[in-house]
Amino acid sequence: MRSSLVHLLLSILLSKTEKISFENVTVRWRLDDKVEETVATSNNLKKIIPDEKEVSVEITGNVPTLYEKSVYDIRNLNTLNLTDVGLKEIKPGAFGNLPRLKTLVLTWNNLTEIQTNTFTNLNVTLINLSSNSIVTLQPGAFKNFHAEHVSLDNNKLTEIPNGVFEKATLQSISLSRNLLHIIAPKALSSIALTRLFMFDNNFEEIDPEAFDMQDLIALDLKNNAIKLLRPGDLKNLPKLQLFTLAYNELEEIPEGVFNNTKLIYLNLNQNKITQIASKAFDDMSALNVLDVDSNNLTQWDNNWLSGAKSVVDIWVSYNVITQIPDEAFKNYPRVESISFHGNEIKKISVKAFDKLERVEYLDLSDNEIDEWNPDLLVNVSVGGLDLSGNKLNCIDGDLKTIFTNVESINLWENPWNETCAKGIDEYITNWQTVQK
Numbered sequence: 001m002r003s004s005l006v007h008l009l010l011s012i013l014l015s016k017t018e019k020i021s022f023e024n025v026t027v028r029w030r031l032d033d034k035v036e037e038t039v040a041t042s043n044n045l046k047k048i049i050p051d052e053k054e055v056s057v058e059i060t061g062n063v064p065t066l067y068e069k070s071v072y073d074i075r076n077l078n079t080l081n082l083t084d085v086g087l088k089e090i091k092p093g094a095f096g097n098l099p100r101l102k103t104l105v106l107t108w109n110n111l112t113e114i115q116t117n118t119f120t121n122l123n124v125t126l127i128n129l130s131s132n133s134i135v136t137l138q139p140g141a142f143k144n145f146h147a148e149h150v151s152l153d154n155n156k157l158t159e160i161p162n163g164v165f166e167k168a169t170l171q172s173i174s175l176s177r178n179l180l181h182i183i184a185p186k187a188l189s190s191i192a193l194t195r196l197f198m199f200d201n202n203f204e205e206i207d208p209e210a211f212d213m214q215d216l217i218a219l220d221l222k223n224n225a226i227k228l229l230r231p232g233d234l235k236n237l238p239k240l241q242l243f244t245l246a247y248n249e250l251e252e253i254p255e256g257v258f259n260n261t262k263l264i265y266l267n268l269n270q271n272k273i274t275q276i277a278s279k280a281f282d283d284m285s286a287l288n289v290l291d292v293d294s295n296n297l298t299q300w301d302n303n304w305l306s307g308a309k310s311v312v313d314i315w316v317s318y319n320v321i322t323q324i325p326d327e328a329f330k331n332y333p334r335v336e337s338i339s340f341h342g343n344e345i346k347k348i349s350v351k352a353f354d355k356l357e358r359v360e361y362l363d364l365s366d367n368e369i370d371e372w373n374p375d376l377l378v379n380v381s382v383g384g385l386d387l388s389g390n391k392l393n394c395i396d397g398d399l400k401t402i403f404t405n406v407e408s409i410n411l412w413e414n415p416w417n418e419t420c421a422k423g424i425d426e427y428i429t430n431w432q433t434v435q436k
């Protein structure tokens with residue numbers, strides 16, 4: 001009897017001392033541009049800092065656990081920075097009644113999970129949880145939570161289960177540098193997300209039930225392991241405008257994936273794409289930028305981008321394209337730039353530029369072009385033309401006439417033959433005067 005009473009008292013005592021979240025920590029706060037600092041021990045941050053005006057607080061030292069109500073009922077707390085304090089656990093209910101809290105920084109700690117009700121009822125601008133070791137997000141971890149941005153970058157998450165963001169609203173989430181390959185169906189739906197950053201993860205596909213975010217505008221899936229795109233993959237992303245799939249493992253782009261989307265920017269660079277269906281980019285009426293640099297394309301299809309009324313920049317550098325076909329750019333008569341830098345283009349069809357009216361910058365550098373038909377650009381106006389690093393020996397005819405519609409030209413690093421070299425030199429030297 002007595003020993004159990006002692007035991008009980010002891011455990012009450014222990015559990016009481018255990019609940020001190022801040023022990024011998026340095027607390028620094030900013031008030032009216034004045035910085036003050038104290039070393040303190042307390043179970044609630046409220047008792048340490050002044051309670052008059054809005055304060056921004058930074059804690060250094062060791063805070064292994066944030067117990068229930070440790071950051072509680074602080075009406076004037078604006079920012080709390082708990083970076084690199086060895087934090088291992090946040091008990092549910094640690095945070096609450098923080099009406100002015102805007103920024104909560106919990107980076108570079110040792111959190112492994114976010115428990116149910118950890119961030120419930122907070123309404124903040126930013127929570128930064130990057131660079132912890134978070135493996136698990138429990139259902140309800142961010143229940144009824146509101147924020148502009150949450151960063152969970154550089155953790156160890158493999159999946160986003162259902163219910164984590166129950167009744168939450170969040171403008172953007174950053175989940176880059178994790179091990180993600182699964183999002184539970186609808187786990188990120190209904191939170192009004194507009195931007196989602198998930199580069200450096202392990203996704204192998206885009207499951208339309210998981211990627212069901214009716215308000216999403218920007219999606220970054222750079223450096224995942226996506227091998228395959230299917231028609232309908234983007235069907236639940238009706239507002240998507242900026243989409244990055246660079247550094248994945250795509251080999252082909254079938255028809256119907258991007259059709260009729262509102263994409264403005266599509267980045268497919270650094271994949272292994274060898275095939276793109278003729279109609280793959282049809283009716284992308286809002287598209288400004290198509291980037292297919294650093295793939296394995298062997299040919300340019302003049303049917304691509306039909307109905308792409310807004311296209312501005314086309315990047316096709318570092319592929320293995322060998323020729324430019326007739327009417328290659330017929331679907332977009334006026335564009336800012338087209339870059340074929342670093343391909344294997346040898347042949348340019350005489351009618352290649354037919355139906356093209358104006359291009360601000362046409363980059364054909366570092367190819368295998370060994371012949372330039374004098375008529376190629378007679379009907380096209382070109383801001384800058386880069387033909388450097390090709391195999392041209394000579395361009396027959398009067399260069400001033402041939403390039404009359406070209407405002408500036410780079411002809412460096414071609415093996416001009418002796419007879420021609422003089423003319424080329426003279427032409428280049430006089431370029432400025434030619435322009436006037």
Ligand SMILES: *[C@@H]1O[C@H](CO)[C@@H](O)[C@H](O)[C@H]1NC(C)=O
Pocket residue numbers: 023024
């Ligand atoms: C906090 O400081 C007191 C007094 O210096 C010391 O007895 C105690 O061990 C310290 N606690 C920790 C966790 O460092």
Ligand SMILES: *[C@@H]1O[C@H](CO)[C@@H](O)[C@H](O)[C@H]1NC(C)=O
Pocket residue numbers: 058060081082083105
């Ligand atoms: C948080 O505190 C750390 C360490 O004191 C500091 O390096 C960092 O810049 C602070 N971060 C923010 C967002 O204030």
Ligand SMILES: *[C@@H]1O[C@H](CO)[C@@H](O)[C@H](O)[C@H]1NC(C)=O
Pocket residue numbers: 084086108109110131132
């Ligand atoms: C805790 O996190 C810090 C900063 O991220 C890291 O240096 C340290 O190795 C981690 N400790 C443990 C025990 O994981």
Ligand SMILES: *[C@@H]1O[C@H](CO)[C@@H](O)[C@H](O)[C@H]1NC(C)=O
Pocket residue numbers: 123124146
């Ligand atoms: C969150 O706070 C902002 C102002 O800081 C307010 O406009 C918004 O309505 C709040 N949201 C909720 C759901 O309470």
Ligand SMILES: *[C@@H]1O[C@H](CO)[C@@H](O)[C@H](O)[C@H]1NC(C)=O
Pocket residue numbers: 107126128129130131149151
């Ligand atoms: C979150 O913290 C990390 C590490 O300090 C920092 O690099 C990143 O910019 C922060 N994110 C935001 C949105 O402030």
Ligand SMILES: *[C@@H]1O[C@H](CO)[C@@H](O)[C@H](O)[C@H]1NC(C)=O
Pocket residue numbers: 231255256257259279282283
């Ligand atoms: C894609 O668009 C083209 C042109 O509008 C159309 O012919 C084709 O049927 C569409 N494909 C799919 C799968 O929607």
Ligand SMILES: *[C@@H]1O[C@H](CO)[C@@H](O)[C@H](O)[C@H]1NC(C)=O
Pocket residue numbers: 272274296
């Ligand atoms: C490009 O395609 C060729 C032939 O299909 C293949 O041998 C080569 O490995 C591919 N290169 C890349 C980088 O995928």
Ligand SMILES: *[C@@H]1O[C@H](CO)[C@@H](O)[C@H](O)[C@H]1NC(C)=O
Pocket residue numbers: 354375376378379
């Ligand atoms: C240039 O345009 C004129 C007028 O449309 C046309 O007659 C001529 O064939 C065109 N020349 C070339 C080389 O395309």
Ligand SMILES: *[C@@H]1O[C@H](CO)[C@@H](O)[C@H](O)[C@H]1NC(C)=O
Pocket residue numbers: 393394396417418419420
């Ligand atoms: C240089 O090229 C021109 C035009 O192709 C040709 O007429 C001339 O013979 C060539 N000169 C030499 C030295 O090869």
